[in-house]
Amino acid sequence: MVKFVNKFKGPPTVPVFGNIFNLLGSPADYYYYLLKMQQVYGSTLRIWFLHIPFIVVSDPDDVQMLLSKNLEKDKTYKFLVDLIGDGLITADNQRWKKNRRVISPAFNLTTLADYFLGSFNDQNEKLVQKLQKHCDSNELFDIWEYIDTASFSIICETAMGYKDDEEVEFLKSREAYMKASDLVGQRFYQAWLHPSFMFKLYTQIIGMSDIFEKAKALPKTILRKKYQNQRLSSNSQMMDEQKDGKRTQCIVDILYDLYNKQHYFTEEELMDEILTLIFAGSETTAITVSFTLLMLAMEQSIQAKVYEEQYSVFGSSKDPPTAKDLNQLTFLEQCIKETLRRFTIVPIILRRADEDLILKSGEIIPAGAHINISIAGVHLNKKTFPNPYIWDPSNFDEECIASRHPGTFIPFGVGSRMCIGNKYAMMTMKAQLSTLLRNYRLTTTLSQDDIKLNFDVVIRSANGYRIMLHSRH
Numbered sequence: 001m002v003k004f005v006n007k008f009k010g011p012p013t014v015p016v017f018g019n020i021f022n023l024l025g026s027p028a029d030y031y032y033y034l035l036k037m038q039q040v041y042g043s044t045l046r047i048w049f050l051h052i053p054f055i056v057v058s059d060p061d062d063v064q065m066l067l068s069k070n071l072e073k074d075k076t077y078k079f080l081v082d083l084i085g086d087g088l089i090t091a092d093n094q095r096w097k098k099n100r101r102v103i104s105p106a107f108n109l110t111t112l113a114d115y116f117l118g119s120f121n122d123q124n125e126k127l128v129q130k131l132q133k134h135c136d137s138n139e140l141f142d143i144w145e146y147i148d149t150a151s152f153s154i155i156c157e158t159a160m161g162y163k164d165d166e167e168v169e170f171l172k173s174r175e176a177y178m179k180a181s182d183l184v185g186q187r188f189y190q191a192w193l194h195p196s197f198m199f200k201l202y203t204q205i206i207g208m209s210d211i212f213e214k215a216k217a218l219p220k221t222i223l224r225k226k227y228q229n230q231r232l233s234s235n236s237q238m239m240d241e242q243k244d245g246k247r248t249q250c251i252v253d254i255l256y257d258l259y260n261k262q263h264y265f266t267e268e269e270l271m272d273e274i275l276t277l278i279f280a281g282s283e284t285t286a287i288t289v290s291f292t293l294l295m296l297a298m299e300q301s302i303q304a305k306v307y308e309e310q311y312s313v314f315g316s317s318k319d320p321p322t323a324k325d326l327n328q329l330t331f332l333e334q335c336i337k338e339t340l341r342r343f344t345i346v347p348i349i350l351r352r353a354d355e356d357l358i359l360k361s362g363e364i365i366p367a368g369a370h371i372n373i374s375i376a377g378v379h380l381n382k383k384t385f386p387n388p389y390i391w392d393p394s395n396f397d398e399e400c401i402a403s404r405h406p407g408t409f410i411p412f413g414v415g416s417r418m419c420i421g422n423k424y425a426m427m428t429m430k431a432q433l434s435t436l437l438r439n440y441r442l443t444t445t446l447s448q449d450d451i452k453l454n455f456d457v458v459i460r461s462a463n464g465y466r467i468m469l470h471s472r473h
């Protein structure tokens with residue numbers, strides 16, 4: 001049991017009620033409860049998550065101090081290992097340090113623009129075609145499945161060079177992946193599934209003992225083929241094809257070069273890193289894009305402003321966006337940022353104190369304590385954002401940003417373990433939204449009050465993203 005020093009002021013009621021809520025309620029109840037407690041007790045408090053006591057921190061200075069210390073991740077992250085192995089998200093600090101340094105260049109802006117933007121645009125064109133059947137029908141439909149499939153295809157193509165996303169093998173692998181991901185989500189919130197033997201037993205009882213293997217089958221096959229392929233033995237031969245005079249290359253090719261030439265990665269490590277990127281890079285962007293579309297469908301005047309900006313950059317051209325075009329879409333970027341604030345897709349990150357840590361208030365987090373860094377608490381703080389639950393992109397007007405502490409908007413985390421895919425995410429989301437909004441006008445009968453949230457490992461809408469599409473052409 002964690003030793004809380006007396007000096008640490010935690011509200012006495014939270015442990016008791018927190019536990020009851022967690023045992024009886026849903027993960028979404030926990031999310032709302034946590035936010036409520038932060039409003040009642042302030043930015044630092046103690047709360048139980050199932051049987052584990054956590055110190056919750058949401059003051060921007062404290063959050064920055066904690067994340068700059070490169071603390072070990074909480075051991076609950078290890079529940080993800082069955083699905084994604086020991087890649088950047090789950091690796092201990094030693095392995096993480098070694099791999100993060102060499103993976104980072106695969107995510108710089110030049111690589112993104114030169115190698116990945118073409119794949120984003122190809123998939124977005126396919127998406128526009130697939131959505132045609134809902135156009136001008138005047139019936140609400142949930143756009144989630146379309147966006148999620150497109151994001152999964154994009155990450156499979158940019159991470160592994162896999163393009164056959166209509167293939168049975170791909171669809172089967174994706175279905176298994178979703179089920180496996182759900183199962184991991186369940187494990188987080190059910191204390192009795194925390195011990196490995198109980199979880200193993202449970203997967204056997206429900207007939208899903210092979211689900212993780214099935215989920216990894218496709219990436220494994222693709223990577224094995226890559227290893228066997230002599231074509232990949234030198235960097236100059238690694239280009240998949242020529243596109244508009246540009247080389248296309250996937251992340252695994254970039255990393256394979258290190259594996260091959262410098263024996264930097266083992267085959268297993270490379271596999272784990274790719275599985276990690278697929279996990280971290282598909283649903284997060286799909287949820288953000290889906291929420292942004294839903295919000296724009298609700299807020300017609302904001303959508304009109306976004307379209308005006310599109311028109312000023314592209315005119316009536318249907319050409320796919322270039323990196324330069326995307327840079328000019330500053331109001332669209334404001335809308336995406338506001339979605340990342342209002343819905344904070346990754347609402348909490350968990351760490352373990354490896355030494356006594358002193359907060360701004362003088363309170364001490366004792367070594368060994370579990371820490372819950374509440375990004376949602378930072379983003380939904382009334383003192384920073386006067387109407388925190390209203391989606392309003394003007395929160396990201398230049399003068400508003402200038403007047404705020406930089407640590408009050410941290411959707412990708414901060415510090416050395418900050419999201420490696422943040423620029424990739426912004427580019428893929430902007431490209432997708434730009435393509436969709438130039439083809440379709442969006443409407444819905446729903447309003448912001450209708451939104452209910454679900455929470456597993458990430459935040460998502462409980463009642464889907466139901467909109468109507470109207471042709472712009």
Ligand code: HEM
Nearest residue numbers: 088089280281284285346349411412413417419420421425
């Ligand atoms: C809207 C989209 C995204 C959001 C909100 C998001 C958010 C985050 C956050 C908050 C973290 C820090 C977690 C922690 O410190 O415990 C993180 C880490 C990470 N993200 Fe993202 N992410 C997004 C998209 C992506 C994409 C597109 C990729 C890859 C293609 C990616 C790959 C990763 C990886 C590998 C890590 C672990 C980094 C490390 O520990 O070195 N993410 N992300």
